[in-house]
Amino acid sequence: xxxxxxLLAGLLIASFAIAQKSDYKPMKDTTxxxxxxxxxxxxxxxxxxxxxxxxxLSMMSEKITSNGHFCFKKENLLRWEYTTxxxxxxxxxxxKIVIKDEAKTTHYDMNSNKxxxxxxxxxxxxxxxxxxxxxxxxxxxxxSDKDYKLELxxxxxxxxxxLKKINMYFDKGVTSVIRLEMEEPTGDSTKIEFMNKKxxxxxxxxxxxxx
Amino acid sequence: MRDQYLKIMLFSIIILALCGSCSHRSHSMxxxxxxxxxxxxxxxxxxxxxxxxxxxxxxxxxxxVAKQIxxxxxxxxxISEIGMKIFDFEMTKDSIHLVSAFxxxxxxxxxxxxxxxxxGLIFLNGIYNKPASWIRxxxxxFATIWIDFRQRDGKRTNIYITNSETKxxxxxxxxxxxxxxxxxxxxxxxxxxxxxIVLRHKGLIHLTMMMRKLD
Numbered sequence: 001x002x003x004x005x006x007l008l009a010g011l012l013i014a015s016f017a018i019a020q021k022s023d024y025k026p027m028k029d030t031t032x033x034x035x036x037x038x039x040x041x042x043x044x045x046x047x048x049x050x051x052x053x054x055x056x057l058s059m060m061s062e063k064i065t066s067n068g069h070f071c072f073k074k075e076n077l078l079r080w081e082y083t084t085x086x087x088x089x090x091x092x093x094x095x096k097i098v099i100k101d102e103a104k105t106t107h108y109d110m111n112s113n114k115x116x117x118x119x120x121x122x123x124x125x126x127x128x129x130x131x132x133x134x135x136x137x138x139x140x141x142x143x144s145d146k147d148y149k150l151e152l153x154x155x156x157x158x159x160x161x162x163l164k165k166i167n168m169y170f171d172k173g174v175t176s177v178i179r180l181e182m183e184e185p186t187g188d189s190t191k192i193e194f195m196n197k198k199x200x201x202x203x204x205x206x207x208x209x210x211x
Numbered sequence: 212m213r214d215q216y217l218k219i220m221l222f223s224i225i226i227l228a229l230c231g232s233c234s235h236r237s238h239s240m241x242x243x244x245x246x247x248x249x250x251x252x253x254x255x256x257x258x259x260x261x262x263x264x265x266x267x268x269x270x271x272x273x274x275x276v277a278k279q280i281x282x283x284x285x286x287x288x289x290i291s292e293i294g295m296k297i298f299d300f301e302m303t304k305d306s307i308h309l310v311s312a313f314x315x316x317x318x319x320x321x322x323x324x325x326x327x328x329x330x331g332l333i334f335l336n337g338i339y340n341k342p343a344s345w346i347r348x349x350x351x352x353f354a355t356i357w358i359d360f361r362q363r364d365g366k367r368t369n370i371y372i373t374n375s376e377t378k379x380x381x382x383x384x385x386x387x388x389x390x391x392x393x394x395x396x397x398x399x400x401x402x403x404x405x406x407x408i409v410l411r412h413k414g415l416i417h418l419t420m421m422m423r424k425l426d
Contacts (some may be wrong), residue, residue, distance in 0.1 A: 027379075038224035053293075053294065055294045057276060057288065059286070060278045060280070060288065062256075062257045062259075062276060062278065064259060064274055064276070064290070066292070082293075085261045085426060086274070086292060086425065088293075090293075095312070100274065101292070102261060102263065102423070103263040103272065103421065104263070104270050104272075106270065159315055162296070162313065162314070184296065186296070186311070188293035190293075
């Protein structure tokens with residue numbers, strides 16, 4: 001159960017990326033933005049991208065940078081993989097979750113674990129950008145000249161203690177989530193920046209099978 | 212015939228033990244940083260280890276960040292690969308205490324205590340300026356001379372085996388009575404911190420920590 005909660009919180013972080021210093025104002029047309037998000041969810045069948053994750057440990061004045069690659073395929077296939085400086089992978093394949101670290105591969109059945117069901121829903125919703133429909137966050141809509149920014153404040157007890165805020169960024173065309181940032185109450189943060197993104201490219205189902 | 216064989220074996224063991232004790236002279240001392248080099252130092256950066264912890268049936272993996280903040284305070288922070296903080300311990304000169312832990316772990320005091328004492332053991336917490344005895348093994352055929360430091364910690368005895376030239380820690384054995392309770396192995400090379408660290412409990416507690424240094 002503990003491992004499940006850790007994973008739940010961690011997966012949220014894994015879905016977020018770097019915020020740029022910009023002046024953000026309240027979004028003028030939130031209805032139009034939500035419509036674009038809906039369209040994005042419907043028109044995106046696959047996403048493939050490299051990412052750089054930077055964990056900023058404020059008190060220790062240390063940063064841990066890791067690189068990886070992720071693939072998403074509708075309806076419910078996700079592969080989130082760290083390649084350097086360590087190997088770690090999470091694969092969601094419909095009702096199965098596989099976690100592979102450097103020492104062990106563990107298989108979980110989503111239906112037998114409510115927490116994993118929650119993980120799946122949040123992970124997929126984050127990648128597709130429709131996390132604001134989940135009802136698990138209070139959402140503040142902002143925009144700048146360059147992009148859109150959503151500030152998500154957790155409403156769920158247990159998540160509030162370890163997560164202060166999530167910033168989710170979209171390009172002006174609202175084609176995909178471009179950056180995310182997670183802030184913890186302690187001042188630490190996790191930032192993930194996506195690069196080399198491919199939308200709707202062919203991804204083999206075999207990518208989502210781990211033995 | 213079998214009894215005779217056993218008697219010869221027993222006699223040989225006693226002779227060997229006596230000879231062994233002849234070649235080792237135990238000396239009392241106050242353990243200093245010049246005897247065992249600390250793993251964490253104030254002017255050095257953080258050590259980062261890819262770490263797996265197997266505690267009974269639970270398996271955790273993540274990054275352990277160890278940093279000496281100043282001359283008296285160090286932090287041992289464990290975060291998951293995807294960035295979530297799992298626990299943070301603060302080490303002072305002679306003690307180690309929990310700063311924060313993930314809610315699911317915070318409610319498990321026995322697991323916290325176990326992690327606390329094991330991490331304290333790995334990072335040589337509270338060993339300096341304490342009475343110890345050392346034994347120099349002059350019979351070793353290796354160029355390196357090994358020195359064992361023994362300290363009484365309650366009912367336990369910790370044996371620290373170091374390289375006498377580099378003063379780097381190579382192995383720790385924690386004993387309770389004559390039984391080995393914990394063994395810690397270090398792979399020491401040039402540069403900051405051990406390249407890898409493995410801690411194993413013997414007996415009823417099933418806890419193993421494996422740490423690989425990240426560049």
